[in-house]
Amino acid sequence: MINVAIDGPAGAGKSTIARAAAKELGFIYVDTGALYRAVGVYCLRNEIETTDAECVGAVLDKINVELKFIDGVQHVYLNGDDVSTEIRLPESSMAASNVSAIPSVRAFLFDLQRDIAAKNNCIMDGRDIGTVVLPNAKVKIFLTADPEERAMRRYLELKEKGSTVSYDEVLEDLKVRDYNDSHREIAPLKPAEDSVTHNTTGKTLDESIKMIINTIKEKM
């Protein structure tokens, strides 16, 4: 199977770009952040403190997370419930970032990610795909952009969905998540040594998509 790993901070455009590239190549697109978000949503629903490793670790055996691909679109199920919309709420983002720093949570989601990659040609995006989950991925890309631009993209996306959150709040949340994701002890966000870094600041989505597809085709 051919596996492509795309890692990078929140709002760098990973999901939109990876989805478009997957479509072009006929691969499935796997958004691994959705898995951490589903665990975060479980904790929020059950009032479990997402920064408390012991409490979160103790409920993992009550959590079943599944990914299903319907017409090429990924749906996330938490104990049988489709939570694909709920996982995108801002509170779910922070909960995901918090639970993702807990080693037992990462171990819990590891096999699921590896299984999907073993069975499918896929583009998988996340924070540690090239470094930890798929160290032998054929292509590894580290996608980034300046925080202000990433926050603006995220803000516009949320606003379009009817959210009343302010740009400043989005920027602040993003900086906290960047810090958490790149400073945690386990599988921190960082480029894999053999990755190609692309910075999408100032680039249109189309330009970024073309750039990534070219890199993937060259490496394949």
Ligand code: DC
């Ligand atoms: O990509 P995202 O914003 O949906 O991810 C949500 C959180 O999950 C993010 O703050 C960090 C965590 N995450 C991770 O630790 N490892 C991954 N492979 C994907 C996401």
